[in-house]
Amino acid sequence: MNEDLGTVKIYRYNPAVDVEPRFDVFEDVPYVGRTVMDVLRDLYERRDTSLAFRCSCRAGLCTACRMRINGRAAMACMRLAERDMVIEPPSTGAIIKDLMTTLSGSSTDEGTA
Amino acid sequence: MYAYTRNAPRAMLALESYGAKFNKTEDGTFEQVLMPGHTYPRAIHYHFRTGSQFKKGLTAEVGRRPNITVKEDFFVVDVFVDGGKVAGALALDICSGKFVVVDSSAVVFATGGAMELFHPHCDASNDLTGDGHAAALRAGAELADVEFMQFFPTGMVWPPALNGVIWIGELRYHCGGWLYNKYGERFMAKYDPARMELSTRDMTSRAIVTEILEGRGSPHGGVWLSVTHLGRNQIQAFIDETFPNFSFRGYNLLEAGVDVREDAIEIAPVSHFYMGGVRCDADCATAVRGLYVAGEVTAGVNGANRIEGNALSETQVQGTIAGGRAARYAAGAGTAKVDEAQARREVGTYSAMIERTEGPNQLALRTEAQDIMWRHVGVVRNGEGLEKAVARLASLRGQAEGICVRCKVAQANRELVEAIETRNLLVMAESMAKAALAREETRGSHYRRDCANEDDPRWLVNSIVTLADSEIALRHEPVDFCYLSPEGAETPPADAREAL
Numbered sequence: 001m002n003e004d005l006g007t008v009k010i011y012r013y014n015p016a017v018d019v020e021p022r023f024d025v026f027e028d029v030p031y032v033g034r035t036v037m038d039v040l041r042d043l044y045e046r047r048d049t050s051l052a053f054r055c056s057c058r059a060g061l062c063t064a065c066r067m068r069i070n071g072r073a074a075m076a077c078m079r080l081a082e083r084d085m086v087i088e089p090p091s092t093g094a095i096i097k098d099l100m101t102t103l104s105g106s107s108t109d110e111g112t113a
Numbered sequence: 114m115y116a117y118t119r120n121a122p123r124a125m126l127a128l129e130s131y132g133a134k135f136n137k138t139e140d141g142t143f144e145q146v147l148m149p150g151h152t153y154p155r156a157i158h159y160h161f162r163t164g165s166q167f168k169k170g171l172t173a174e175v176g177r178r179p180n181i182t183v184k185e186d187f188f189v190v191d192v193f194v195d196g197g198k199v200a201g202a203l204a205l206d207i208c209s210g211k212f213v214v215v216d217s218s219a220v221v222f223a224t225g226g227a228m229e230l231f232h233p234h235c236d237a238s239n240d241l242t243g244d245g246h247a248a249a250l251r252a253g254a255e256l257a258d259v260e261f262m263q264f265f266p267t268g269m270v271w272p273p274a275l276n277g278v279i280w281i282g283e284l285r286y287h288c289g290g291w292l293y294n295k296y297g298e299r300f301m302a303k304y305d306p307a308r309m310e311l312s313t314r315d316m317t318s319r320a321i322v323t324e325i326l327e328g329r330g331s332p333h334g335g336v337w338l339s340v341t342h343l344g345r346n347q348i349q350a351f352i353d354e355t356f357p358n359f360s361f362r363g364y365n366l367l368e369a370g371v372d373v374r375e376d377a378i379e380i381a382p383v384s385h386f387y388m389g390g391v392r393c394d395a396d397c398a399t400a401v402r403g404l405y406v407a408g409e410v411t412a413g414v415n416g417a418n419r420i421e422g423n424a425l426s427e428t429q430v431q432g433t434i435a436g437g438r439a440a441r442y443a444a445g446a447g448t449a450k451v452d453e454a455q456a457r458r459e460v461g462t463y464s465a466m467i468e469r470t471e472g473p474n475q476l477a478l479r480t481e482a483q484d485i486m487w488r489h490v491g492v493v494r495n496g497e498g499l500e501k502a503v504a505r506l507a508s509l510r511g512q513a514e515g516i517c518v519r520c521k522v523a524q525a526n527r528e529l530v531e532a533i534e535t536r537n538l539l540v541m542a543e544s545m546a547k548a549a550l551a552r553e554e555t556r557g558s559h560y561r562r563d564c565a566n567e568d569d570p571r572w573l574v575n576s577i578v579t580l581a582d583s584e585i586a587l588r589h590e591p592v593d594f595c596y597l598s599p600e601g602a603e604t605p606p607a608d609a610r611e612a613l
Contacts, residue, residue, distance in 0.1 A: 016209075016524050033272025033370050044527065045476060049518075052525035057238045058277065060363040061165065078363045080274055096186075096208045097525035103185045 006031040006083035008039060010051070014097045021095075023086075024048075031081035036069055039081045040099075052097035066090045067099050115596045116395040117414050117423075117430050124429035125157060133170030134159050149314075150420035167425055186525075187213075190244070190533055191459055192220050192252040192404055193451045199252075199403030201451040203459050207530060210523030212460045218449035219403045219439040222249060223432060226387030226409040227541045228262070229534075230486045236268050236277040236383040242534035243541035245410040249391045250540060254399040256578040257412035259389035259541070260548035263419055263558045264492050266318040268383030270335040274369045277383055280361055284340050284373060285310050285317075288351045292321065293337040293377065294329035300336070315418075318382040319560055322492040331379040339377035348374045382492050386424055388415045388558065389545070392577065397435035403446060405439045407431035412575075417557020466532050472517030475532035478509050482535075482542045490546045495563040499550035506546050507585075510539040540585070547587050548576040569599070 005028045013021035026043055034042075037055055044051045054064040058077045065076040068088040076087075093101030125143075129135060135157050136144040147154040159166045175181050186207040193200040193214075201216040224245025228237035250256055267282030269275040284290040292310050294300045304320035305312040312320070321336050331337050340348050352359060352373070359366040359373075371378055390412040397405045408428040415423060485505055489498035513536045520528040554568035555561050574589040 014522065014524055017522070033274050035274045038273045038276075049528040050520040050522050050526070052527060056240055059236075061168075062238070080368055097522075100525050102208075 004032050005029060006081070006085065008043065008084075009086045010040075010043075010098070011088040012051075012098050013095055014052075015095055016097075031083060031085075034081045036067075036074070036076040036079045036081050036085065036087065037065055039085070040076060040087070051099075053099040064103075066092075114414055114416075116434065117427060120430045120434070121426045124426060124433055127433070128167065128170050128429055131170035131174035133166040135163075135166070136160065148421040151422070156422040163425055167428070188244075188530060188533065189220075189222075189248070190463060191248050192401070193455060193459070194252050194401055194404075195449075195452060195455075197253070197402055198446070198449075199401060200449045203456065205463065205530070205533065208525055210526055210529070212463060214451050214456045214460075216449050216451055217443070218446035219405065219443040221397075221405040221407060221435045221439045222391065222410050223407045223428070223435070224410045226390075227538070228384040228387060230262070230483065230538060230542055230545065231264075231384040231491060232483050233270070233276055234264075234268065234381055234383050234487050234491070236265060236279050236385055240534065242538040244534060244537045245406070246391060247537035247540040249399060249401070249404060249406065249410075250544075250578065250580045252404060253401045253580075254404055254406075255392040256544060257389065257392040257575050258417065258548075259412075259544045259578055260552055260576060261388035261417045261558050262384055262491075262545070263386040263388060264318050264382040265385040266314050266321060266382050267338065267380045269378060270331075270381050271333040271379045272369055272371070275364060275366070275371065278364055279383060279385075280356075281338070281366075281378060281380065283355055284351075284378075285338055287355070288340050288348070289343065290338050290340045291342060292317075293339060294324045295331055295337075296329060298329075300324050300329070315558070315560070318492045321380070321382060323562075325381060326488060326493065330381075333379050335379035335381035337377040338380045340373055341375060341377065345374050384491075386415075386419050388412065388417060388419055389548075389576075392575075395434075396438045397431050398438060403439075403442060403449075405435040405442075407435035417559060463529075463533060466516050466518045467521055467523075467526070467529060469515070469517040472515040473512045475513075475516050475518065475528065475535040478513055478516070479531070479535040479538060482506060482509050482539055486542055486545070490542070490549055492560065494549050494559070494561050496550065496553070496561070497563075499546055502546040503543065503550055506539065506543040510543050513539050540580075544578045544585050544587075547585060548578065551587055551589070552576065573599070 008026045008029050009023045011021060012024050029039060031039055040053050056062045056064045060075055060078040067076055067090050069079055070086055089095055089099045089101050095101055136159055138144050143157040145154045146156050148156045188205040188207055189202050190205055191203040199218055199220050201214060202220050204213045206213050222245035225241045227241060227243030227246060228235045229242045246256060265279045267279060267285055269278045269281050291299055292301055301309045301320055305316050324330055324336050387409055390410050391399055391406045393399050393406050393411050397407055399406055408431055414427050485502050489502035516532045518528045518532050520526055552559060552572060553564045554572045555565050556567050573592050575592055577588050577590055579586045
């Protein structure tokens with residue numbers, strides 16, 4: 001087994017479409033010297049562009065990328081990736097899709113074109 | 114600039130009343146510090162992490178005002194204009210994937226800069242893709258001075274976990290770090306032999322990028338910064354004082370695999386602040402009636418280069434002015450209504466990205482543009498490279514009109530959001546490259562290797578960008594020195610107003 005590749009299990013759920021949540025498993029994921037956000041972006045770019053997650057300042061300031069990583073709350077942009085990871089949405093807020101939950105003040109009640 | 118300097122102190126007092134904290138002296142006045150480029154200690158701060166206090170104060174104040182509705186995940190993509198006046202805005206409700214039309218006679222953009230043009234050589238938020246700039250341009254507003262992007266010389270390029278971290282530059286400036294190219298040469302000797310690594314930010318950035326672009330960089334596209342010529346205990350003492358436990362702002366160097374006591378690190382300049390932007394007057398009004406702008410999306414206040422401390426206060430002064438003026442204008446303008454056919458056409462432009470079954474991938478277009486920007490439109494520019502860049506970027510901008518988003522899921526479609534951003538980013542990329550090619554001189558952050566001197570007789574002008582029939586047009590206008598001339602003679606404006 002290659003020392004530099006890990007396995008990532010990611011919570012997937014689109015309440016508008018899916019009956020229930022599931023976990024997708026991604027194998028052979030580069031993780032050394034990367035943050036959890038680097039890993040998520042890499043998976044989004046190379047493997048599955050439907051993966052939903054929040055990412056903004058990339059410097060631990062905006063807290064948009066809060067999620068649970070191996071059971072612990074953390075900001076994905078600041079947390080170093082590990083060989084085996086389970087990534088879940090934060091425990092606060094309603095699930096919008098996958099790792100993305102509602103922020104306070106959010107609403108979706110406008111008319112549409 | 115006059116409105117900014119005149120109103121900044123009051124804007125800061127307002128912010129303090131919202132709950133933002135600032136360092137105070139024993140007698141209760143603001144602690145004022147001298148920052149690089151200042152002639153007088155005028156910067157106020159909160160433990161040099163002032164931005165977080167702005168966020169805290171403003172968030173609290175917004176919460177106290179029930180008449181403010183905050184819409185998160187609501188991406189305003191275009192402004193509707195009818196008869197030269199704003200009629201509303203088009204937004205993507207990211208969560209549902211639906212496009213939403215908002216009727217409004219006034220719109221304020223506070224959408225920030227466009228630093229992503231240079232990703233991964235960038236230390237800013239990843240959504241700063243020039244969306245407000247491009248939308249304003251499409252609505253009929255003008256952009257000004259788009260060639261001026263400020264770079265910070267020392268952003269880490271490796272490992273990825275530390276990409277863009279700029280405070281490591283302390284090792285260069287305050288610890289006496291040395292810069293090496295891949296041959297182990299202290300290359301600053303070629304660029305600034307007297308000051309070497311203690312040269313200015315601009316000169317250091319130019320030297321580093323010249324080494325990288327000429328093939329003498331480190332493995333991951335930077336140059337080496339090292340303090341290992343110092344004693345290990347000497348380095349440790351600096352670390353203990355500056356980054357206790359090798360940590361700073363939540364980053365830990367040792368955990369990320371970097372031991373500066375033994376290793377050199379790879380660094381390169383990163384885009385940090387955008388001086389160019391939407392052209393506006395002292396009321397923050399643009400060429401489109403009802404469209405206002407505030408903060409980094411504007412052009413003007415910071416000229417061709419920004420000095421430290423001005424970015425945050427600019428947001429507060431202009432935000433207050435733009436908001437006030439927009440509200441007053443809206444009250445007088447009456448009810449606006451977006452034309453339905455126009456709305457359908459605009460929505461069609463964006464929904465076509467998802468409906469298409471084939472077409473360019475947004476990420477491929479974006480990545481190629483960013484690479485061109487870094488190589489030819491970045492810290493070091495020359496006419497030949499810029500000409501190539503303009504041609505290729507124009508082609509990429511054309512291709513972006515046919516982008517196909519592979520992900521067809523409506524809800525929280527990141528690929529669609531990024532596709533819209535990429536289309537905007539390409540407008541800004543071509544605009545910047547064109548303006549940089551035209552300006553055959555060196556001024557502020559704009560460095561032309563083939564025209565290395567400042568040329569006032571010819572180039573004391575603003576670059577103005579407009580969009581007509583999908584063509585990016587560039588013209589120049591003399592700088593209007595209405596208040597302060599380059600010779601230093603100040604003429605207080607006849608109509609000097611207290612804006613706040």
